[in-house]
Amino acid sequence: MDSIKIAHLSKSFGQQAVLTDINLTIEPQTIYGLLGRNGAGKSTLFNIISDRIPATSGEVVIEGQNNVNNDRVLNRIYLMGERNLYPSRMRVSDIFQTTAALYGRMDMDLVHQLSSQFGLNIRTRFAKLSTGYRSILKLIIGLAVDVDYVFFDEPTLGLDANHRELFYSALMDSYAKRPRTFVISTHLIEEIANMVERVLVLQEHHITIDETTEKVLNKGYSITGPTADVTAYTAGLNVIGHDQLGNLRVDYVYGQLNGSRPIPDTVSISHIDLQKLFVNLTSQEVATFEN
């Protein structure tokens, strides 16, 4: 099994650049979290990898082969996207059958087990499904289809808390039984933080972070104390944001602290969670594109 290599990939819609010179390797058997603000280009990236839309320049190489019009390698990946590609009168059971036929293999036992756990009636026609059940239908396919790379674009859109928990359990179970790559884009960062091994941040048309979750979390700090002491301590560090409450200040730092600088008694330092880190890293950014 080989990786997916994305080289010098750019995409513009008219004058509007969405992705600029993306270079990225997606490794086998790894769970990724793809994080980005609304309009950062997450869906566009997914759509290009799965050859649903063309890149403006650059290429996507899957298992050593260019992906464009290449059914052999595109058959190794599944994109659960936002768009609904199914005929509205088609029944859920027929959608499962068609997808199974298209991909050659699908775990139909798992399909039926998950359908019953989620309460998805497979006799229902696609048009009659709510937003939540459309997501459920597609995520069941994503978990059951026999591919090496699954891209989940907002998989929990419209799902209630119980159904989200059920999805995460099913995902962990499926991954443990057959390790393969999942790339998950979601705004519910805290819910996936403990599941993802690597974090990708898409920001201002670029991938700005591509590291293990452990390393990313290790580099995030909050430094709390009286304003003067905090700012003196964080001078020259990579401060990505701050909170201010009267004279109490919290600086958020991403990167190394200065080991030789003494920590004042009045200042406390702790690590921050992935969501807090992401929010501070991307708070300056203005969402420029909506699709």
Next chain:
Amino acid sequence: MQFNFDSTEPLYLQVAEQIEEAIFLNSFEEGAQVPSTTEISKQFHINPATVLKGMNILVSAGFLEKRRGLGMFVASGANGKIREKRQQEFYKDYILNLVSEAQKLSLPETAIIEMIKRGYEQNGLD
């Protein structure tokens, strides 16, 4: 087993600590099988590799043992070993923090010793 996640410590260490705590409290008894990485991963939505990394710390410490093809089991004598380890860490984890907080509050040594005695008496009465 209860996972209280915070962001201050790597997740695999928290996994190791929670399982250790469960062994110490005899929720997982010596010789008994502990839940598999898949079970823990599925229930708490943690990557199985992270769970395994946590478990391997306990294997190295001699609290868990791998039985090929069967899974992970609580090693015999694990409970005693955990107690011993925690006794050794007691000074660093509790006493040093206690002294440092007492100094911040300007509480003299004699007052702290008095409080410790009072704590023992109160616990004895309960």
